Amino acid sequence: MPNLVEIRDLHFGYGDRPVLSGLRMDFPRGKVVAVMGGSGSGKTTILRLIGGQLQAQSGQIRVDGQTVNPQETTALYLLRRKMGMLFQHGALFTDLTVFENVAFPLREHTDLPDELLHDLVLMKLQAVGLRNAAQLKPSQISGGMARRVALARAIALDPGLIMYDEPFAGLDPISMGVTANLIRNLNQALGSTSILVSHDVHESFLIADYVYFLSQGMIVAQGTPAEMLESTDPYVKQFVHAEPDGPVPFHYPGKSLAQDLGLGVPS
């Protein structure tokens, strides 16, 4: 099976408000696939659906050949052991040290002896360049470092699928470059599949093998980063070249300025 994750005809919404409509996506094994789009386009929702934290209204999600079903808790928890997720702000446990944060999934899911666990955690921290910060608390490290610790925690069990939720948001250029390199290198070193949700065009295009563009819950474009850069699709053009106006309007939809100022323009 060439795809680790497959999404078919997926519909999801909150009440009457649709968030995702008729999605069909493939995430091939060993690749880094970026899911891009503006705020509120439904990118993070896709990750939560793949992780089984949300239940789709219809459609199917398969991970490693298994259907994701939030109702079947035991099967879902077993499936999640094959996944790692990097949350937007790291979601580190603030009462634990950096070391204990990375050790957490190992302690929960394995019976490794302390010496081996210690070495494994240090190796994971070495991979993200934070071995010497092992005894610090999350409050003592920067946002970029917290993101790297969370990455070390996400790969602690060597998952086949790693999901990244806005890994570049709020980072300085150096941290952004470091994080992008880590994502690419870890993907190769672990032989895993990565799903990268981001709106950062430059960094995402540098490391992604394939890109999906999402707008209002639908896929509006897809292809390699090179194809996306050449795309004439108005939405992709506006997004990639950061144009202030276009299919995504500058002004919040509603009445015109003339109407608001009472200048007699018919509604």
Next chain:
Amino acid sequence: MIVNWIAALGRWVRQTISDIGFAANSFFALLRASGGLWRRLRLVTDQIHFIGNYSLVIIAVSGLFVGFVLGLQGYYTLNKYGSEQALGLLVALSLTRELGPVVTALLFAGRAGTSLTAEIGLMKAGEQLAAMEMMAVNPLQRVIAPRFWAGVIAMPVLAAIFSAVGVFGGYVVGVLLIGVDEGAFWSQMQAGVDIWKDIANGVIKSFLFGIAVTFIALYQGYEAQPTPEGVARATTRTVVIASLAVLWLDFVLTALMFNK
């Protein structure tokens, strides 16, 4: 106009029943999630230390002052009837039957309950619970259940400490300061306090208060809106709902336990 009122009342009733049902469902889910805890008792003992230890000072100091006041007020009242020898009995019964369990539970709601709600609410807001779920770790089992049982175990112990310190406070004021006969103070207490009827019923009360207060605190944190405002509201709700629940439960339990 009247139709709108009836509709609003109907919505409120439906919502309240739905909320109670959801809370009951969560309570049973919590009990189910507690199944494997005996294999990881360390999680519970850590929380007993955290919850119990941090509530200890306020419980002990409050117990001492309640004992002082009981000693004073009891003496004034009993002295009118020449029965000040019964001061020890009055202090002990008031504390073991009522004030120990109730005041401890109210203080516990304000000290440990708010702390639990804020901790769980902030863990939710910081996506720590979601991260745990994604690591295939059930937060109900790993985070909520140990705190729940720690609260349930800590409450009777804290209530016992409250009562013991309160009796000592009554002794200090009644015997050492006012001069009530020491032998009468202790012998009346020993003769009049029943181990089952008074002390065991007080322990049962505080155990049930422990279940109510700790569950309310954890539930409010778990269901809090994951925003600073949401956590603040949940913390306030914990104090209000837990306090009312304790007072209501106390009335019901007192009616059932001391009905002769």
